[in-house]
Amino acid sequence: xxxxxxxxGPLSVPEGAIVSLNCTYSNSAFQYFMWYRQYSRKGPxxxxxxxxxxxxxxxxxxxxxxxxxxxxxxxxxxxQPSDSATYLCAMSGxxxxxxxxxxxxxxxxx
Amino acid sequence: xxxVSQDPRHKITKRGQNVTFRCDPISEHNRLYxxxxxxxxxxxxxxxxxxxxxxxxxxxxxDRFSAERPKGSFSTLEIQRTEQGDSAxxxxxxxxxxxxxxxxxxxxxxxxxxx
Numbered sequence: 001x002x003x004x005x006x007x008x009g010p011l012s013v014p015e016g017a018i019v020s021l022n023c024t025y026s027n028s029a030f031q032y033f034m035w036y037r038q039y040s041r042k043g044p045x046x047x048x049x050x051x052x053x054x055x056x057x058x059x060x061x062x063x064x065x066x067x068x069x070x071x072x073x074x075x076x077x078x079x080q081p082s083d084s085a086t087y088l089c090a091m092s093g094x095x096x097x098x099x100x101x102x103x104x105x106x107x108x109x110x
Numbered sequence: 111x112x113x114v115s116q117d118p119r120h121k122i123t124k125r126g127q128n129v130t131f132r133c134d135p136i137s138e139h140n141r142l143y144x145x146x147x148x149x150x151x152x153x154x155x156x157x158x159x160x161x162x163x164x165x166x167x168x169x170x171x172x173d174r175f176s177a178e179r180p181k182g183s184f185s186t187l188e189i190q191r192t193e194q195g196d197s198a199x200x201x202x203x204x205x206x207x208x209x210x211x212x213x214x215x216x217x218x219x220x221x222x223x224x225x
Contacts, residue, residue: 004152034214041219041221042218043116043201043216043218044153046215049213092212096141096207096212097158098143099155100154101152103151
């Protein structure tokens with residue numbers, strides 16, 4: 001079993017839809033949770049950074065962490081075609097070594 | 111705004127050749143990371159430096175791989191006797207520890223193709 005599980009998709013949604021992206025993990029020592037966006041053949045770009053449990057909102061993006069269920073989510077409101085990319089979850093314990101999910105490919109249709 | 115830069119962006123080499131990649135982190139970032147990413151997968155940790163000290167190496171980093179960060183500034187990743195299985199995107203990231211926060215910023219990557 002991988003430490004971090006993420007559905008690879010692809011996920012296709014119409015423009016303006018609310019997108020929900022999720023990861024599950026097995027290591028209870030993880031306490032730092034990140035979401036990155038990666039366009040094709042580019043490096044990952046940090047979207048959200050969350051410490052421990054709770055919600056964090058930044059513009060159209062909301063990150064949620066449920067440590068009791070070992071489950072994290074990223075919500076994108078009013079999705080745009082420019083949001084089409086691969087979304088990677090990453091997490092770490094106190095070692096700061098990030099463990100990434102495989103990424104979910106998102107396509108927002110105009 | 112000078113982010114993390116990597117050079118070259120693309121490298122095509124023949125099996126058995128040596129290759130070297132360079133990473134220039136965000137200035138004054140004290141931590142530097144190397145990851146490898148293959149198609150359809152997330153980045154996998156290879157190694158990281160705190161200033162010039164290499165603090166952790168993944169078991170993915172065979173003895174053909176070596177990384178350096180002289181003087182705690184730029185870093186190089188060398189692969190000796192390349193194999194076709196080394197074909198991947200090599201990503202560099204840097205961060206600056208603030209309290210318990212270690213936000214890693216990635217460069218554009220170097221795409222390696224071994225023929």
